[in-house]
Amino acid sequence: MSKVRYGIIGVGNMGSAHAGTIFHGGIKGAELTAVCDGLPDKREWARQQWPGVAVFESTEAMLASGLVDAVIVASPHYSHPEEAIKAFSAGVHVLVEKPAGVYAKQVREMNEAAAASGKTFGIMYNQRMNPLYRKLRELISSGELGEIRRTNWIITNWYRSQAYYDSGSWRATWSGEGGGVLINQCPHQLDLWPWTIGMMPTRIRAFCQFGKHRNIEVENDVTAYAEYANGATGVFITSTSDAPGTNRLEVTGDRGKIVIEDGKMTFWRLRQSETEFNASNKIPFGTPEVWKVEIPDQGPSPEHAGIMQNFTDAILHGSELIAPGEEGINGLLISNAIHLSTWTDDWVELPFDEELHYEELSKRIASSTFRKSEPAAPAMPVDLSRTF
Template identity: 25%
Template sequence: MTDPRAELHWAVVGTGSISQSLSDDLALTPGARRHAVCSRDPGRARAFAAEYDFAVAYGSLPSLLADPDVDVVYIATPHATHAEIAIEAIEAGKHVLIEKPMAATARDARRIVQAAGASGCFAMEAMWMRFNPTYRDLIASARAGAIGEVRSVRASFGLPFDVPDSTRWTAERASSTLLDQGIYPVTLALDALGRPARIRASGRVRADGVDLTEHVTFEYENGGFAQLSASMVEYSEPTASVNGTDGWMTLPAPFWATDEYETHAGGLAQALFEPQTTRHERRGNGYVPMLEAVTEAIAAGLTEHPIHPFADAMSTIELLDDIRDLITLNTAPLEETR
């Protein structure tokens, strides 16, 4: 087991943009040390280790997991690989932090939860938005009645990361706008309103099954609703609002990583023209609060984190499964994407 008095030695699997941002933030995280990086391309692993000051580089996962100095593994690989890598790491006695989504399906996510439970290792989906102090403050304020009873949510994450027929997005990798971007609006809706009674969803899906865009409506028994959208091929203003009987709160772009929000409340004129701005310090690229919380939780011997426990991650991914089924049912695949 990890010595709680020592620094935790982190390893990163994958060398893409997320691993780069996260590695910068590991350097700012108390109690964390950048130790190892792994890539299928040994040359990339060595270059990454040199650039981001990791002690060692590996060209295979078994080699990394055999390193006794590795305490925690961050998994930043394609969605389809999350479950197998996480389970292999857990069975090797390593703690894991898994880039969202935790797995491509709820079924695979349950396998991770079971493996973690059997091993006693810490495991968590890296839903960094939930650790963002600005986001946490907004949710806490909304639940405390800052805008009365919460009645609706509006959230979008549409940025053209790729062209519609990009070969970087494949069914084999479980590439998905819903899993990659839509998870943020869905999580906000769940945090503000809870699980919906009904879901309506449709979007654009390639012939190979990769979803490009989606728009989703959650409906609640009390008349509340959430309007959510995501796209990887076009813009959809990446902002969000939480709306209530006595006002509303807005998160500017990018809403999942912002350092401020506005509260519009206190009477009609004040709500319209005198919003109150709340700001929190941004630390690094935004991953530091999550990395710090995970490092502290592991040092304390926890196997889950109360801010984002397995139950919450499972609730979200089960809902994503339902949304994906509806999108597939309601959308004819695109034979041509241009």
């Protein structure tokens, strides 16, 4: 195979943007050969946008055409696992948009289908391409920061007005999206959190507020507290109604502290580990010597195009995936645990009872305000530089 023939499942904002990137030659070794969408207006729009590209009404028809080697799943959240499983069954490689799904139970089924197919499976975690977070992961994995003791992430610059929520009946509903800020805006941070520090929480206690300052039914203000097997703790705070918001990640280890904020990384590095200092220090108010290190600019991030190029290279040349699809469940487990902790008003141990989570989610879906009563507008490409 000299080129990967791509099909796009869902010509919404993200699907149309990915299609455009491939169609215009943005990914080496890739070509756009097909797209599919259930809405006639979107299919007609696609024909005008990408001349010569086959347009299908259904995923099944596109997969049966023999025109695609790989698909990008960019359909609504709930359908991500379902569409991916169809593609794996047809012997096609799959790159799925975030989130991997809405609840862990369905994502496990997708992961099992991927493993059984033997096909390349990736997820569009474009922030794994961000040099800042790649550098953070490197500093932690190399031991430069020492053993992790604490993480704090305040990510409240996801401002969304009521007009945003009113722009679609599916938005911010349990039936339409399956959640709010955790499932829509924060999947990247919920992925980066365990990916950068190299470990998952063992238990979580969380407090979600639903429709705070907004007329919506899902969570838009969250505070979560996590504990880890090594004794470390973490706090995750997010909101869509703070103005101005903050995006600040702090990771404290035995050898110092790293802060990422305003696109910059600062490393407060201890000359001697805190453990060693504490064992030898005899001065009552003594503190470890610390050096403030401004980490040099790591350069621009290739974002979504970087993930698509890596995925294409994995198919063609066996390159290692930066964002394996199987890892999409990690961030989702955290968001599911946050929801479940709030719903049960209790701690949630990981792994948690996924059936219980699904039962609680189903109760909220049953009473959701979302009903499929209005057609979606034709797709317009999204500005990928503004999706994080």
